[in-house]
Amino acid sequence: MKPEGWEITTVGKTVNIASGQVDPKDEAIADLISVGPDNLLSGGGIEKSSLKSARELGQISGKYAFDRNAILYSKIRPNLNKVALPSFDGICSADMYPMWVSDSARANREFIYFVLTSQGFVSSATSRSFRTGLPKINREDLEAIEFPLPPLPEQRKIAEILRIWDDALKKLATLRAAKNKRLGALRYAMLFGELRLGDQRRNWVPTRLAAVTHELTARNGAKGFGRDYVMGVTKAQGVVPMREQTIAGDISRYKRLPPRAFAYNPMRINVGSIAMNERDEEVLVSPDYVVFACNADGLDPDYLDHLRKTSWWAHYINSGGSGSVRQRTYYDDLAALKLPLPELDEQKAIAAALNTARDDLAATEREIEAVTRQKRGLMQKLLTGEWRVEGEDS
Numbered sequence: 001m002k003p004e005g006w007e008i009t010t011v012g013k014t015v016n017i018a019s020g021q022v023d024p025k026d027e028a029i030a031d032l033i034s035v036g037p038d039n040l041l042s043g044g045g046i047e048k049s050s051l052k053s054a055r056e057l058g059q060i061s062g063k064y065a066f067d068r069n070a071i072l073y074s075k076i077r078p079n080l081n082k083v084a085l086p087s088f089d090g091i092c093s094a095d096m097y098p099m100w101v102s103d104s105a106r107a108n109r110e111f112i113y114f115v116l117t118s119q120g121f122v123s124s125a126t127s128r129s130f131r132t133g134l135p136k137i138n139r140e141d142l143e144a145i146e147f148p149l150p151p152l153p154e155q156r157k158i159a160e161i162l163r164i165w166d167d168a169l170k171k172l173a174t175l176r177a178a179k180n181k182r183l184g185a186l187r188y189a190m191l192f193g194e195l196r197l198g199d200q201r202r203n204w205v206p207t208r209l210a211a212v213t214h215e216l217t218a219r220n221g222a223k224g225f226g227r228d229y230v231m232g233v234t235k236a237q238g239v240v241p242m243r244e245q246t247i248a249g250d251i252s253r254y255k256r257l258p259p260r261a262f263a264y265n266p267m268r269i270n271v272g273s274i275a276m277n278e279r280d281e282e283v284l285v286s287p288d289y290v291v292f293a294c295n296a297d298g299l300d301p302d303y304l305d306h307l308r309k310t311s312w313w314a315h316y317i318n319s320g321g322s323g324s325v326r327q328r329t330y331y332d333d334l335a336a337l338k339l340p341l342p343e344l345d346e347q348k349a350i351a352a353a354l355n356t357a358r359d360d361l362a363a364t365e366r367e368i369e370a371v372t373r374q375k376r377g378l379m380q381k382l383l384t385g386e387w388r389v390e391g392e393d394s
Contacts, residue, residue: 002148002385003148003384003388005150006148006150006151006385007148007149008148008149009146009147009148009149010143010144010145010146011099011142011143011144011147012142012144013102014101014103014106014107014149015071015099015100015102015107016100016102017097017098017139017142017143018065018070018098021062021063021094022062022063022065024054024059024060024061024062024063024091025054025059025060029063030053030055031053031055032053032090033053033088033090033091034052034053034054034063034090034092034093035051035090035092035093036093036095036096037074037077037096039051040072040074040083040084040096041082042081042082043081043117044081044082044083044084044117046072046084054091061094063091063092063094064098065089065090065091065098066086066092067086068086068087069100069109070086070098070100071084071099071100071109071112071113072084072085072096072097073096073097073142074095075096075136075137075138075142076095076096076134076135077135078126078129078135078137079125079126079129081117083113083116085109085110097139097142106149107149107152108155108156110156110159111158111159114158114159114162115147115383117379118380118383119376119379120147120380120384121145128142128145147383148385151391152391153391154389156391157390158382158383158389161378161382161389162375162378165371165375165378168371169368169371169372172364172368173368176361176364176365183361184310186354186357187309187354188310188312190353191303191306191307191340191350191354192312192340193340193342197353204340204341205341206340206341207339208336208337208339209334209337209339210332210335211298212294212295212298212299212339212341213293213294213295213304214292214295215290215291215331215335216255216256216257216291216293217291218255219252219254219287220251220252220254220255220256221252224254224256224284225251225256225284227247227251228241229282229284230251230254230283231277231284231285232246232286233264233268233274233275233285233289234273234275235271235272238276239275239278239279239283239285242286251284253287254285255285255287255291256283257283257284257285257291258293259277259280259282260276260278260293260294261277261291261292261293261294261301262291262293262304263275263277263285263289263290263291264289264290265286265290266288266290266329266330269329270317270318270329276301276302290329290331290334297344298344299344299347300344300348300351302352302354303348303351304339306350306351306354306358307339316337317329317334
């Protein structure tokens with residue numbers, strides 16, 4: 001039901017979408033900042049640190065011009081929800097739509113931005129984007145999407161409320177970046193002996209991974225775990241349930257992965273797909289994976305888990321320790337790695353300190369997720385009129 005005083009309108013009746021392109025090689029255009037879909041953040045915003053001019057990028061194909069009063073909307077994969085309010089004049093990819101509010105006495109630019117980033121709008125745009133191989137919404141379909149529009153004073157108040165939530169999320173994102181940087185610096189300093197704990201002064205002995213780990217080859221067997229125990233390994237999420245369609249019909253040959261043991265795909269460890277099983281129970285992984293565990297008297301699993309997240313580790317994996325690019329890394333290849341290894345008690349002390357920094361970062365990430373969910377719910381209430389607010393002119 002339409003809220004009292006609101007109207008049902010369409011994108012085409014509310015904004016003007018740019019038409020006609022400019023030449024980025026033109027001297028009057030070449031030094032303008034050029035924005036592409038990759039520069040826009042999912043959920044809204046621009047990653048400004050990645051921006052360059054058309055000249056710096058060597059661009060030659062036609063672009064749309066925009067100014068600081070525009071709204072930028074990526075028409076490629078609208079499910080990614082890439083929309084921005086630029087604070088500068090520039091040009092943008094033809095895979096984006098610059099648009100301007102057609103009547104400022106009827107619609108507020110910032111309110112329209114929040115409409116475009118709302119779940120309902122994203123769903124509508126996504127459903128209209130599958131007419132070609134690459135999901136993309138055309139101008140006519142975008143202009144036809146309907147949404148409820150409140151009176152202008154209420155639009156301004158809604159935009160003000162949602163801006164406060166966006167500002168809170170930006171501050172949390174800045175805090176997350178700082179904590180992530182601190183964790184990286186602590187890992188480098190503590191795992192390579194630059195920062196020692198307490199009175200720890202014993203020398204570290206370069207030790208091959210083979211001396212402090214062992215490969216695990218136990219299989220699931222015919223009467224082992226069920227399919228719910230099958231896991232995959234990703235760089236971003238670690239050990240996670242494997243998609244059903246990728247699991248073989250017969251899982252008897254799948255390997256067992258105990259708690260605090262490590263698993264990786266030998267063809268994908270170069271992109272960081274290795275993880276420790278942080279679950280309290282044994283799980284299964286593909287028979288193609290390499291599985292290994294730390295020797296209890298030689299290497300702390302948490303210590304190794306932090307070490308594998310350093311650039312030093314990545315360099316070894318990608319170069320094979322000899323400068324050549326390796327296509328597959330099996331256990332014997334990985335086991336040849338020499339670790340900067342203190343004694344076990346110092347390993348555990350270092351891991352405990354790094355775990356504290358890691359958990360602090362994770363707490364901020366959870367807070368960002370919670371605030372994002374809350375903002376999403378608030379947008380649903382405010383942008384549909386379920387919750388009404390009084391504008392300044394009401």
